[in-house]
Amino acid sequence: MDLKLLTQKTIEIVRQASSFIQQEAALFSRDKIEYKDLNNLVSYVDKEAEKLLVAGLQEILPEASFITEEGTTGQEPDPTALNWIIDPLDGTTNFIHGIPVYCVSVGLARGKELLVGVIHEPSRNEMFYAWQGGGAWCNDKEIKVSNVPLLQDSLIATGFPYYKFEKQKRYMYILELLMQKTHGIRRMGAAAVDLAYVAAGRFDGFYEYNLNSWDMAAGVLMIKEAGGTVTDFKGGDNYLFGGDIIAASGAHQELVEVISQNF
Numbered sequence: 001m002d003l004k005l006l007t008q009k010t011i012e013i014v015r016q017a018s019s020f021i022q023q024e025a026a027l028f029s030r031d032k033i034e035y036k037d038l039n040n041l042v043s044y045v046d047k048e049a050e051k052l053l054v055a056g057l058q059e060i061l062p063e064a065s066f067i068t069e070e071g072t073t074g075q076e077p078d079p080t081a082l083n084w085i086i087d088p089l090d091g092t093t094n095f096i097h098g099i100p101v102y103c104v105s106v107g108l109a110r111g112k113e114l115l116v117g118v119i120h121e122p123s124r125n126e127m128f129y130a131w132q133g134g135g136a137w138c139n140d141k142e143i144k145v146s147n148v149p150l151l152q153d154s155l156i157a158t159g160f161p162y163y164k165f166e167k168q169k170r171y172m173y174i175l176e177l178l179m180q181k182t183h184g185i186r187r188m189g190a191a192a193v194d195l196a197y198v199a200a201g202r203f204d205g206f207y208e209y210n211l212n213s214w215d216m217a218a219g220v221l222m223i224k225e226a227g228g229t230v231t232d233f234k235g236g237d238n239y240l241f242g243g244d245i246i247a248a249s250g251a252h253q254e255l256v257e258v259i260s261q262n263f
Contacts, residue, residue, distance in 0.1 A: 001115075003115055003116055003131035003132055003133070003134060004131055004134055006060065006061065006108070006115075006116055006131070007116050007118065007129055007130075007131040007134070009060045010057070010060070010106055010108070010116055010118045010129075011118055011120075011127060011129055012056075013052075013053060013056035013057060013060070013106075014053070014104050014106055014118045014119075014120050014127075015120060015127070016052060016056065017049045017052045017053050017056075017088060017104050018103075018104045018120040018122040019122075020045075020048065020049055020052060021045055021049055021089060021095070021102075021104065021122055022122045022123075024045045025045075025095065025098075025122075043089075043092065043095075043096065045089060045095070046069070046070050046088050046089045046092055047070050047072055047088075049088035049089055049104065050068055050069070050070045050072045050086060050088035051072050052088075053084075053086050053088055053104070053106060054066060054068065054072060054073055054084075054086070057084050057086075057106070061082075061084070061108070063082060064081075064082045064083060064084050064108065065077060065078060065081050065082065065083050065084070066083060066084050066085075066086065067079070067083045067084070067085045067086070067213055067214060068084075068085075068086045068087075068088070068214065069086065069087050069088065069212065069214045070088065079111065079112075079213075079241055080111045081110070081111070082108070082109075082110045083108070083109055083110075084106060084107070084108055085106070085107040085108070085109055085213050085214050085217035085218075086105070086106050086107075086214055087104070087105040087106075087192060087214040087215060088104060089102055089103075089104065090102060090103050090104070090105050090190045090191060090192040090193070090214075090215060091103060091188075091189050091190030091192075091193065093189060094189045094190060099189065100123035100124075101121075101123070101188050101189055101190050101193055102121070102122075102123070102189075102190050102193070103119050103120055103121040103122070103190055103192050103193050103196070104118075104119065104120045104122075105117075105118075105119045105192035105214065105215070105217070105218045105219065106118045106119075106218055107213075107214075107217025107218040107220075107221060108217075109213075109217055109240070112237075112240050112241070113132075114132065114217060114220060114221040114224070114240075115131065115132050115221075116129075116130070116131050116132070116218075116221070117129065117130045117131075117217065117218030117219065117220070117221035117222050118218055119192050119193070119195075119196045119218050119219060119222070121193055121196070125139075126138055126139060126196075127139055128143070128196040128199065128200070128218075128222055129222070130199075130218075130221045130222040130224075130225040130226070131221075131225075132221070132225075133225075134225065135225050135226070136199050136200075136221075136222040136223075136225040136226035138196075138200055143199055143200040143201065143222075143226050144201055144226050144227050145198060145199060145201055145204075145223065145226045145227045145228035145248075145249035146201040146202075146203075146204045146249045146250070147201075147249065147250065148204045148249060148250055148251065149250035149251065150250070150251055150254070151178075151181050151182055151205075151251040151254040151255060151258070152181060152182065152183075153182075153183060153204075153251075154182050154183060154204035154205055154248075154251045154255075155182065155183045155184055155186065155202075155203055155204050156178055156182050156184070156185050156186070156203065156204065156205045156206065156207070156248075156255070157185070157186045157187070157188060157194040157197065157198070157203045157205070157206040158175070158185060158186075158187055158194075158206065158207055158208055159187060159188075159189070159191055159194070159208040159211075160187055161209070161210055162210075167209065167263070170262060170263050171209070171263070173262055174258060174259055174262050174263060177258055177262065178258060181258065186203070191206075191208055191211055191215040191216060191219070192215060192216070192218060192219050194206045194208075194219070195216060195218075195219025195220065195222065195223060195247060196218075196219055196222060198219075198223050198226075198228060198247050198248065198249070199219065199222035199223045199225075199226040199228065200226070201226075201249075204248060204249055204250070204251055205246070205247065205248030205249070205251055205252065205255050206245070206246070206247045206248070207233070207244075207245065207246045207247070207255060207259055208244065208245060209233065209243060209244035209245075209263075210243060210244075211243055211244065211245060212243070213240050213241055216239065216240065216245055217240065219247070220239070220240065220245070220247065223247050227249070228247060228248060228249050228252070229247070229248060229249070229252040230245065230246070230247045231245075231246050231252070231256060232244050232245060232246070233245075233246060233256075233259050233260055233263055234256075234260050235253075235256045235260060246259060
């Protein structure tokens with residue numbers, strides 16, 4: 001499998017879906033919102049973008065199955081197989097409210113082994129991508145994680161929970177600790193964007209729980225290829241399908257200690 005060529009083909013498919021999203025952004029009305037469950041929003045834009053992605057990706061790699069946020073394929077995914085892992089519109093709530101932080105995220109994995117990752121942020125027209133062994137890139141320029149070695153000098157990104165609020169107090173305590181131990185905390189509202197920004201050295205770290213594989217597959221590969229470290233909250237490797245993630249550069253171990261001791 002030529003992963004570089006596959007990445008290039010994936011980029012073109014992602015670009016098409018991203019163009020559709022931007023066209024719809026100018027016309028979108030909040031009366032088109034649907035609720036999957038509490039605070040979990042979806043729109044026809046998510047669903048149609050996913051269908052575009054699935055159709056294009058099926059053509060370039062027919063043997064792969066799909067793990068998708070909106071479930072438009074009707075497949076029962078096998079996490080151990082070769083899968084495209086797709087979030088057609090990460091940051092749906094931002095999109096619906098006209099906040100220009102959202103993206104298309106597509107990863108390819110064989111089981112937990114990540115092979116290809118592509119993230120496009122249409123509002124900034126930034127295409128982030130990586131393939132296994134090929135480095136991480138943004139708009140044809142190679143990217144690296146930051147070289148900041150200490151948590152006290154780091155800018156950290158996170159996400160706020162919108163369900164499973166039973167862990168909220170512990171989460172807020174960690175947030176309080178990190179406010180005092182870092183340059184600051186940012187909450188962008190799109191985990192895939194956060195991960196791409198860690199890979200590009202803009203954020204020095206990112207952590208969040210209650211995530212799905214489609215939130216992180218592409219971004220995790222980029223961070224690894226850009227020289228960063230990715231673990232779950234305990235410092236292990238159960239992040240892709242485990243729901244929680246810590247991704248960082250030099251301050252990764254410090255971040256793991258703060259979170260694992262208090263979550």
